[in-house]
Amino acid sequence: MPRKFIVGGNFKLNGSQSSLKTLVEGLNQGNLDSNVEIVVSPPFVYLDQVRKAVRKDVAVAGQNCYSKASGAYTGEVAAEMLKDIGIEWVILGHSERREIFKETDDEIGLKVAHALKAGLKVMACIGEKLEERENNKTTEVVVRQLAAIAKHVSDWTNVVIAYEPVWAIGTGKVATPDQAQEVHKDIRAWLKEKVSAEVAEATRIMYGGSVNGGNAATLAKEEDIDGFLVGGASLKPEFVTICNAKAKM
Ligand code: PGA
Numbered sequence: 001m002p003r004k005f006i007v008g009g010n011f012k013l014n015g016s017q018s019s020l021k022t023l024v025e026g027l028n029q030g031n032l033d034s035n036v037e038i039v040v041s042p043p044f045v046y047l048d049q050v051r052k053a054v055r056k057d058v059a060v061a062g063q064n065c066y067s068k069a070s071g072a073y074t075g076e077v078a079a080e081m082l083k084d085i086g087i088e089w090v091i092l093g094h095s096e097r098r099e100i101f102k103e104t105d106d107e108i109g110l111k112v113a114h115a116l117k118a119g120l121k122v123m124a125c126i127g128e129k130l131e132e133r134e135n136n137k138t139t140e141v142v143v144r145q146l147a148a149i150a151k152h153v154s155d156w157t158n159v160v161i162a163y164e165p166v167w168a169i170g171t172g173k174v175a176t177p178d179q180a181q182e183v184h185k186d187i188r189a190w191l192k193e194k195v196s197a198e199v200a201e202a203t204r205i206m207y208g209g210s211v212n213g214g215n216a217a218t219l220a221k222e223e224d225i226d227g228f229l230v231g232g233a234s235l236k237p238e239f240v241t242i243c244n245a246k247a248k249m
Contacts (some may be wrong), residue, residue, distance in 0.1 A: 003204045005220070005246040006037040006160060006227035008123055009234025010063065010091060010208075013043060020046050023235065024053045030240040032057070033247040037227075039089050039123075040234065044077055051086050061089030061123065064097060067110040069118070079118035090115050091229070093125040093149070095166045105148035112159070113152035121158040123206065123229060124149050126187075130167035138165075139186050146190060156199045160206060161187060162229040168209025170231055177222050180207045184224035213238030216245035 015023070020042055032038060034057070041061035042050045051060045066076035082090060092115060093108040103111075108124075115122050126145035128138045142163065153159055163183055168175050175183075184205045192200035207219055208229030219225055230242055 001202070003202065003226045004037050005035065006039065006204055006206060007243045007245075008061065008089075008091070008162070008206065008208075008227070008229045009038075009040040009239055010094070010229055010231050011040070011042045011235060012063070012096070012231055014235055015042055015046055017046070017049060020050055021053065024050055026237055027058060027240070028053075028055045030243070032240065033244045036243055036246060038243050041089070041091055047082070047087055048085050059088045060086075061091055062087055062120075063091050063094070065090050065092070065111065065115055065120070067107065067114040069114075079115040079120050083119055087120070089121045089123065091123045091125065091162075093145070095125065095127055095164060095169060099166070105145055108145075109148040109152045112149050116153065116155070116158055121160070123160050123162050125162040125164050125208070125229070127164040127166050127169075127209070133165065133167065138183060142183060142187060143190055146187065147194070150191075150195060156195065156203050160204045160227070162206040162208050163187060164208035164229060166209075170210070172210050174210040174212075174215050174219075175207070177219050177225075180219060181222040181224055184222065188224055211242060213241035216242040220245045 039059045039061050041063050062082045065079045069078050069080045092111050097103045112122050126142050128141040132141045165175055187205055188200050204226035206227040206229045207225050211228045211230045212233045
């Protein structure tokens, strides 16, 4: 079975009721490729608004969730709560969570485990920093982060991996198709060796980092790039172009 192309829009800490209303209207009117799975991820407080307003063939994701279902964890949101309001997906392990909020590989592994148990689908993010790439540590870092996640996953059906080199996120410095393909291939090879050939073949690996309407179609041609996780450009009308990038081939 070919892997279904998937495009996620990570709005990060952006938006208001009114700007997201406009953005959702744009998506609802957009001519979206029905062969592509599309997921948008507004901040928590707008999840319900977006879920209710967006067309039903577009899914909605939380940008994070905690590794416990309930309790004295001020400020946290549970996977069960996302499920309760009809959210299907969650983004976990984004580099901004790792870097700014100091989430560790282990915590991210626990969050992935809990989110899957609660019935969410997970976009699990991994990726190296610039100095790690410059020191030839890309594979080592990506595999370390992946292993911390894989430790908690027994069924990969609801897991998508997002490879997002930190140096490419929000910088306008997109990885070249070759650079991205090389790491995606390594990730798939690791899955084959450590998990199974079936999981390696079936698991989608998205690329993230300065994807835009101009570079998406070229990246989408790479064999192991099965989608995109888009930040900045997901807030703009060009997000529709990115969603349709695979169809243009
Ligand atoms: P960017 O962000 O597209 O703005 O580089 C990607 C991401 O953080 O998922």
